[in-house]
Amino acid sequence: MDTEAPAPPTRRPVRQLLAASVGNAVEWYDWYAYTFLATYIADQVFPKGADNSLVPLLSTFAVFAVGFFMRPVGGLLMGAIADRRGRRAALTVTILLMGGSSLLVGLTPTYAAAGVLAPVVLVLARLLQGLSVGGEFAASTTFLVESAGPGRRGLFSSFQYVSTTAGQLVASGIATLLVDTLSEDRMNGWGWRLPFVFGAVLSLVGFWIRQGAQETRSTEQQRAPRPALFEALRRHPRESLLICGITAGGTIAYYTWTSYLPTYAELNAGVAKSDALLAGTISLAFFGLLQPLGGLLSDRFGRRPLLLFFGVGFALLSVPLLHSLRDSFAVLLLVQCAGMVLLTGFTSISAAVNAEVFPPRVRAAGIGFPYSLTVALFGGTAPYVGTLFKDLGHSGIFPWYVAVLCLLSSLVYLRLPETAHKELRR
Structure with a gap:
């Protein structure tokens, strides 16, 4: 090792x-x-x-x-x-x-x-x-x-x-x-x-x-010629696509569970708005507390096990979790907290995984564009896609949409090199 x-x-x-x-x-x-x-x-x-x-x-x-x-x-x-x-x-x-x-x-x-x-x-x-x-x-x-x-x-x-x-x-x-x-x-x-x-x-x-x-770039990097605006995309297309694959499942799960789930529960399970908002607030606080634990586990056991815990977990459980919602505060809170536990496998280490993909010369721009583009395409549209399925009378499709994207990201995680115990390129 x-x-x-x-x-x-x-x-x-x-x-x-x-x-x-x-x-x-x-x-x-x-x-x-x-x-x-x-x-x-x-x-x-x-x-x-x-x-x-x-x-x-x-x-x-x-x-x-x-x-x-x-x-x-x-x-x-x-x-x-x-x-x-x-x-x-x-x-x-x-x-x-x-x-x-x-x-x-x-x-x-x-x-x-x-x-x-x-x-x-x-x-x-x-x-x-x-x-x-x-x-x-x-x-x-x-x-x-x-x-x-x-x-x-x-x-x-x-x-x-x-x-x-x-x-x-x-x-x-x-x-x-x-x-x-x-x-x-x-x-x-x-x-x-x-x-x-x-x-x-x-x-x-x-x-x-x-x-x-304190500035984190090495002295060598500070003295090196400055990279061109699109250098990361031009010279590292594979890494750029890899960031998209890593992020797609994570961002749809994140925005579904942290932003859209209260509305989803109101629309599809008849949960009162006040109960949905309270459950969302409690689960968010729980989610924040879980993050350092996920980071520590990845430093000990590696990034890939946590990413697969997230990806496979959501691929298998998104549909049953969302279909189990009913007009019950306790059930909604349980579903949200269960999702937060799985989601931590991605969110707690996504920054480290992304940074470990690119060399330092273009690390920030290399991460920033493909990550934000993927979030815009899949995370930012999650509430609208879910509401659209509801309006079309096919609300049951949305959980499968989440599950499929998480499954596709899981295939990326399977082929991802383990980088937790390697030196960060500087």
């Missing part, structure tokens, strides 16, 4: 974890705050009675296109910055970009005050958020894994989804608190803006923490 050679010394591993994790949590807090408060934003920025035909068009573009489909662009551009200028430089750009776009959402004028300019401003803000989130994964994934000491890449990798989950929970909690404490008029008037202004302030905190982080 190959053993991992000592990594370049990291002076402050806790600071490195904080730099990646706090910033990533802020990024996803801002992203999910928009999702949770979308109805209030729509009422103010996309009024139903608007006469201008551009308004519904821009509304559709903002919600469906800008959100997920700007993320591959962000992954490519910010990944290129990380490979050319350094991981820390890219992390600084993404946190400031998200803070600025969050503030822009919070300051977006209403349609009544500014007319069609209001949705244009919001679309611009959402475009910047998509760029930032896509770039954040590329930069923070690379930074986390390269910051890890010997035998700790899986553990450090797991904090990618610890922080993502934390950001989602904080956004949900603040949105719920505001809705419960403010009147409907105040929420529509100014209350929905507060989380975005708060997100901008949090971004400054993340920026300060990241300023003290």
Whole structure:
């Protein structure tokens, strides 16, 4: 068995974890705050009675296109910055970009005050958020894994989804608190803006923490010629396709279980909305706690066993788990938590697995574009595909759709070289 050679010394591993994790949590807090408060934003920025035909068009573009489909662009551009200028430089750009776009959402004028300019401003803000989130994964994934000491890449990798989950929970909690404490008029008037202004302030905190982080590129890499924008795709097409295969099953399972399942349970099993949201919140907290355990297990036993645990588990159990849902809070919570256990086999180590595929010269951009593109195609569309099957009267097909994608990714995992105990290329 190959053993991992000592990594370049990291002076402050806790600071490195904080730099990646706090910033990533802020990024996803801002992203999910928009999702949770979308109805209030729509009422103010996309009024139903608007006469201008551009308004519904821009509304559709903002919600469906800008959100997920700007993320591959962000992954490519910010990944290129990380490979050319350094991981820390890219992390600084993404946190400031998200803070600025969050503030822009919070300051977006209403349609009544500014007319069609209001949705244009919001679309611009959402475009910047998509760029930032896509770039954040590329930069923070690379930074986390390269910051890890010997035998700790899986553990450090797991904090990618610890922080993502934390950001989602904080956004949900603040949105719920505001809705419960403010009147409907105040929420529509100014209350929905507060989380975005708060997100901008949090971004400054993340920026300060990241300023003290240590660059993880080796001295040799910093002196090497800078890679071209599409060099990773051009010179490493097999690795790019490999990232797509690794990610496809993981992203459909992740977005189904963490975002769409409450709605799926409401539509197909008659679960009350309040019960569905509560079960979703509890299972998300459980999911966040599981991530370091998955990372530690992968450092001990390897990446491939955990990936196969996830992929084969979902291929076999997606259909029975989703078909077992009924009008019961306990059953829904059990189904969600069971899925979270299986999902941890992918999420806790996806950052490490992706980083171990590419050489350091193009690692961030090599990860960022194919990963974000796959998420946009399969993860971001999961709620719409599930709802479409329901509208067509074939809701039972959706669990099979999830299972097939996880099975296909499992075939990729079977052929994936084991990299847990090998030296990370630097």
